[in-house]
Amino acid sequence: MDTIGYDEKDTTLRETPVAGPVDSPLALSHPPEPCAVVLFGVTGDLASRKLIPALYDLACHDVLPLGFSLVGYGRKALTGQEMRVLSRDAIDGFFGTGTAETRTCHDMLGTVSYVQGEFDDPEGYRRLSDTLDQLDASKHTGGNRIFYLATPPSLFPVIIRRLGEAGLHQGGPAGTPDEHGENRGWVRVVIEKPFGSDLDSARALDAVVREAFDERQVYRIDHYLAKETVQNILVFRFANGIFEPIWNRRYIDHVQITAAETLGVEHRGAYYEEAGALRDMIQNHLLQLLTLTAMEPPVAFSADAVRDEKAKVLDAVRPIPVERVEQFAVRGQYVQGTVDGAVVPGYRQEDRVAPDSTTETFAAIKFLIDNWRWQGVPFYVRTGKRLPRHTTEIAIQFKRPPYLLFKDTDVPSGRVPPNNLVIRVQPEEGIAMNIEAKIPGPAIRLQPVAMNFSYGSALEELPFTAYETLLLDCMVGDQTLFNRDDQVEEAWRVVSPILEAWRNAPQKGLTVYESGTWGPEAADTLVANDGHTWRRP
Ligand code: BG6
Numbered sequence: 001m002d003t004i005g006y007d008e009k010d011t012t013l014r015e016t017p018v019a020g021p022v023d024s025p026l027a028l029s030h031p032p033e034p035c036a037v038v039l040f041g042v043t044g045d046l047a048s049r050k051l052i053p054a055l056y057d058l059a060c061h062d063v064l065p066l067g068f069s070l071v072g073y074g075r076k077a078l079t080g081q082e083m084r085v086l087s088r089d090a091i092d093g094f095f096g097t098g099t100a101e102t103r104t105c106h107d108m109l110g111t112v113s114y115v116q117g118e119f120d121d122p123e124g125y126r127r128l129s130d131t132l133d134q135l136d137a138s139k140h141t142g143g144n145r146i147f148y149l150a151t152p153p154s155l156f157p158v159i160i161r162r163l164g165e166a167g168l169h170q171g172g173p174a175g176t177p178d179e180h181g182e183n184r185g186w187v188r189v190v191i192e193k194p195f196g197s198d199l200d201s202a203r204a205l206d207a208v209v210r211e212a213f214d215e216r217q218v219y220r221i222d223h224y225l226a227k228e229t230v231q232n233i234l235v236f237r238f239a240n241g242i243f244e245p246i247w248n249r250r251y252i253d254h255v256q257i258t259a260a261e262t263l264g265v266e267h268r269g270a271y272y273e274e275a276g277a278l279r280d281m282i283q284n285h286l287l288q289l290l291t292l293t294a295m296e297p298p299v300a301f302s303a304d305a306v307r308d309e310k311a312k313v314l315d316a317v318r319p320i321p322v323e324r325v326e327q328f329a330v331r332g333q334y335v336q337g338t339v340d341g342a343v344v345p346g347y348r349q350e351d352r353v354a355p356d357s358t359t360e361t362f363a364a365i366k367f368l369i370d371n372w373r374w375q376g377v378p379f380y381v382r383t384g385k386r387l388p389r390h391t392t393e394i395a396i397q398f399k400r401p402p403y404l405l406f407k408d409t410d411v412p413s414g415r416v417p418p419n420n421l422v423i424r425v426q427p428e429e430g431i432a433m434n435i436e437a438k439i440p441g442p443a444i445r446l447q448p449v450a451m452n453f454s455y456g457s458a459l460e461e462l463p464f465t466a467y468e469t470l471l472l473d474c475m476v477g478d479q480t481l482f483n484r485d486d487q488v489e490e491a492w493r494v495v496s497p498i499l500e501a502w503r504n505a506p507q508k509g510l511t512v513y514e515s516g517t518w519g520p521e522a523a524d525t526l527v528a529n530d531g532h533t534w535r536r537p
Pocket of ligand 1: 261392
């Protein structure tokens with residue numbers, strides 16, 4: 001077997017902390033406290049592609065807490081040594097061969113251990129509890145635990161129940177007891193998406209969570225919220241005085257939110273068949289972008305104040321009547337076509353996809369928000385796989401000037417195009433304001449130009465990936481970037497009528513689009529009915 005410099009019996013981890021005190025530009029106002037991170041689903045895709053590399057990179061940035069331990073929990077009979085090899089391969093796979101030779105990686109691997117157990121076997125959780133107690137003593141993890149559920153969603157309820165039954169909803173003994181004889185570390189549970197598959201299942205899962213954990217302990221993931229550009233939406237809106245006065249129905253005509261991917265469903269056919277674009281992207285990521293764009297200023301930049309305002313937006317989204325879903329929602333499925341110069345197969349030809357599948361790989365929805373700020377302003381959202389470009393953006397389209405002063409100008413359409421402000425979430429992260437300018441010369445001729453802010457040139461490199469940000473926030477106990485129970489349930493309420501209509505008539509309105517195009521024609525009709533056209537990012 002591959003070895004990485006640890007004695008097979010040496011599952012004792014380092015005595016010394018992973019990271020020293022922080023004195024870098026990334027210094028945190030609240031450095032994370034010592035803790036153990038328990039990964040359920042440690043042999044899965046998410047753990048190896050995102051989570052283990054993210055923890056390693058946090059160690060490289062010197063921001064992992066003093067006293068840290070990574071514990072894998074899973075069904076497979078792995079030794080501690082094998083778990084370290086798995087972690088090392090994940091780090092090498094992400095950062096390139098040879099990374100494992102670095103001192104930081106060596107230190108990081110020294111914190112890694114493994115507990116084998118079935119997900120529904122109480123005995124496994126007792127072993128996990130014992131291991132965590134031992135790590136409190138040997139690794140100084142302070143009785144603090146993060147349980148990260150990176151398993152298939154069907155396992156979430158059983159893991160949460162068993163954690164509660166094993167008493168793992170409360171932390172281990174920590175330091176000197178207080179006057180009540182109590183002094184325990186904290187416990188946080190991180191739950192990956194999808195959180196439920198509809199409103200009923202999300203409510204049922206919340207009920208299970210509430211039996212074992214307090215809402216303050218629960219961190220529901222939406223990795224879009226941790227993207228720097230997404231966090232910047234609030235700074236852009238509320239740290240600059242000039243936008244808020246025009247951020248409303250008087251000046252804004254409509255909003256377009258696009259998340260386009262060139263990839264197909266890859267190896268995730270089985271999952272995607274159950275999900276589809278509406279559940280996979282719109283119920284979570286795109287509705288989050290919508291709430292950040294539309295929310296009122298919070299009274300403070302605190303988790304609850306921000307989440308209160310976001311929840312109010314979802315609450316104000318006008319319910320779409322099931323019998324009128326076709327007027328508000330469009331779906332499509334990709335067929336063979338050309339993306340990035342290569343011929344790609346259609347969705348029904350993908351691995352683990354039914355040859356007669358009716359799952360949508362593209363969805364476009366028109367939402368209306370019933371409040372004073374947004375009355376009458378459509379928010380169009382669309383997402384799709386196998387589109388021509390990989391891009392996520394929020395485009396705020398302003399109203400046209402009320403009167404065209406430059407009547408003799410040769411504006412191609414005969415009308416001056418409206419200004420728009422485009423927040424480029426990814427790639428080429430930045431913000432562009434598109435305005436009309438005069439083309440130099442004796443005649444008055446207009447041309448749209450962009451005032452462009454680009455992260456790449458204006459600011460330092462983005463320090464953390466989304467998962468690093470989320471892990472760090474969880475360690476410091478900041479829930480701002482995580483979804484609260486009411487938000488998740490409201491988001492399911494918003495998409496429920498569409499899910500219901502599409503479930504009741506799986507073929508109705510399902511059109512196909514060629515891979516490498518911008519989705520079905522019906523999506524263009526959806527906005528054209530309101531006199532609009534989609535941007536071509
Ligand atoms: C995930 C979806 O949540 O987000 C995927 O399940 C999608 O289908 C991915 O590809 C997109 O994330 P990103 O960060 O690449 O835009």
